[in-house]
Amino acid sequence: MKIRFPSHKNQTLIFKSHHSEKTIPRTVQCCASTFDLKGKSVAVIGLGKSGRAATKLALARGASVIAIDQNENLSLLELNPLFEKHGHLKTVLGHFDTKLLKDADMVVVSPGVPLESHGLSFLLQSMLSHLGIEVFVGGNLGIPLSEAAIQCLTCPSPKPVFQVAVVEVSSYQLEVPNKHFCPSVAVVLNLTSDHLERHKTMKNYAITKCRLLSHMTNSKLGILPFGNKLLNEAMEELVNEVNLAWIGAFPGVKVDKEEKVASLRVPAIGVVSELKLGALNVMGTHNYYNAAVAALSVLGLDMGIDTEAISSTIEKLRVPPHRMQIVHKDSYGVTWIDDSKATNVEATYTGLLGLKEQKSVILLGGLAKVSNSQESNGFEQLVEPLKYHRCVITFGFSGPLIQKTLSDDGLSIPCFEAANLEDAVNCARSVARYGDAVVLSPGCASFDEFRNFEHRGKVFQELVFSSE
Incomplete structure (x- = not known):
């Protein structure tokens, strides 16, 4: 089968199609039999949640496992009740000899991110x-x-x-x-x-x-x-x-x-x-x-x-909490949206692109993710999608920085500055009109005021209902 990219007339990929004529229900199958790794040695690098689970699986399949992590403060897996019944396990913490990897029949690397x-x-x-x-x-x-x-x-x-x-x-x-x-x-x-x-x-x-x-x-x-x-x-x-x-x-x-x-x-x-x-x-x-x-x-x-x-x-169906979640439509005809999960500019940009037909008050702020190697904080890319909306309210530690960036790059709608999220919600209440949405899509981390984005979203929702 030839598949063409609709926007690139000269670009063609060749793929073969082998779709079965008969529909056969499928199920997840474990291709391994019990003890299929008996006599084999497996090295697991990284002992986070995935690494520990991989260790358990290898042991269950009969392997001898060397569990490796550079964090010297971790506890030995041999002392963990979940692993103590397995005799073919050795934990190596801190610096390790790479010969351990060369001698292993199989190496499992934890994702690490x-x-x-x-x-x-x-x-x-x-x-x-x-x-x-x-x-x-x-x-x-x-x-x-x-x-x-x-x-x-x-x-x-x-x-x-x-x-x-x-x-x-x-x-x-x-x-x-x-x-x-x-x-x-x-x-x-x-x-x-x-x-x-x-x-x-x-x-x-x-x-x-x-x-x-x-x-x-x-x-x-x-x-x-x-x-x-x-x-x-x-x-x-x-x-x-x-x-x-x-x-x-x-x-x-x-x-x-x-x-x-x-x-x-x-x-x-x-x-x-x-x-x-x-x-x-x-x-x-x-x-x-x-x-x-x-x-x-x-x-x-x-x-x-x-x-x-x-x-x-x-x-x-329901979207996960704090991801463009419709929280409440109040008695003034304003819909309140919790997108606290938008902890970077890219996530906020994606959310704004989907709101062109919905006039909104946009809440931006928190702790902006700016590294020393970056020439800009990235908020200038929001100027274009923001032009469809009622106004912007910035808040939190990076609020002034965000407001300056948007202003310097030609923001065409009003932009107000609030000290914190509570002030931002109160400000939004005063400027939103019937039929508008108020959208918390911060584009920032939450750690200036909150434990995490979930905590920020929960507080936002409490503030939304507090005046009802």
């Missing part, structure tokens, strides 16, 4: 659960995948523990070449300038992300954002056989923002349908796209689920 969910995993979990499907959600976010493998390995029942695994994968994990990781559906939601201290260039970052699809063949489905030149080039280098779908173009998924309808068109896997999203209780175009991508992902699993069944779940 926290991954922030875009809400897609949350929507997939909710959608699949409402459809009655047993689903595991985790990976580099939350529960390590090794924990799911242990449950599958040790379950005495012939009934599968999980039918679907929704796994978030860190780009750090994808740096390590692998032969066996082959998802049924893979989604790359975006490519932003995160983790460049590790990947050095955006080109390297794109190539690393696209390794997610490097072993996918036959009827498997890869979903990527449309129009990203770096991702397109990376796909040419890494992919041989996979059905590709685009976020924002066909084959793939497009969303009519006014009608709140998603069109799903991937003929290669038999998907040609529409999905009504009006019952979804969220704000922002990106949330509609997340729901549409979640639906396409479920259809791509080839489990006998159709669009009609997915439609029945839409009104039951």
Whole structure:
């Protein structure tokens, strides 16, 4: 099958389509048998949550494990009740001899970086659960995948523990070449300038992300954002056989923002349908796209689920807390939106793009993420999407800096400065008009006033209701 990039007439990728004519329900299967690693030595590097879970899995499969971490203050795993029954375990903390790695039959590297969910995993979990499907959600976010493998390995029942695994994968994990990781559906939601201290260039970052699809063949489905030149080039280098779908173009998924309808068109896997999203209780175009991508992902699993069944779940779906969450519509006709999860400018920018048709009062502030190597704090890129809105209110430690940046770069709407979040909410109440939204999408970390973004969001919600 030839797949053309709609906006690049001369650019063509060749992919083979092998979609099965018969729909066969799939389930997650553990390919390993008990004690298949007996007599083998496994070195696990990094003893965070994922590293400890990998250690447990290797021991459960009969391996001898050397557990390594440079943090000398950690406790030895041998002294942990969860590991003490295993005799083939040795923990090495601090500096270690690299010969330990050379002598190991297998080396497992912990991801080493926290991954922030875009809400897609949350929507997939909710959608699949409402459809009655047993689903595991985790990976580099939350529960390590090794924990799911242990449950599958040790379950005495012939009934599968999980039918679907929704796994978030860190780009750090994808740096390590692998032969066996082959998802049924893979989604790359975006490519932003995160983790460049590790990947050095955006080109390297794109190539690393696209390794997610490097072993996918036959009827498997890869979903990527449309129009990203770096991702397109990376796909040419890494992919041989996979059905590709685009976020924002066909084959793939497009969303009519006014009608709140998603069109799903991937003929290669038999998907040609529409999905009504009006019952979804969220704000922002990106949330509609997340729901549409979640639906396409479920259809791509080839489990006998159709669009009609997915439609029945839409009104039951909820976005994760503090992510364009509709908090309250007050007696003055103002809708209050909590997007406290937007802890950087890029996240706020994405949220603003989805609010063009909703006149809003935008709350920006907190502790801006500015490194010494940056020439700007990044808030100048918000000037364009902010022009559609009522006004801006800045607050917190970086409030004055944000206000100056926006003003210097030609902000065309009023901008008010508040001392803290409470003052910002009170100010918003006085300037918002009937039909407006007040959106907390700070673009900053929360640590000047709060413990974390969740605490900030909770306080915001309390302030919203305090005057009702």
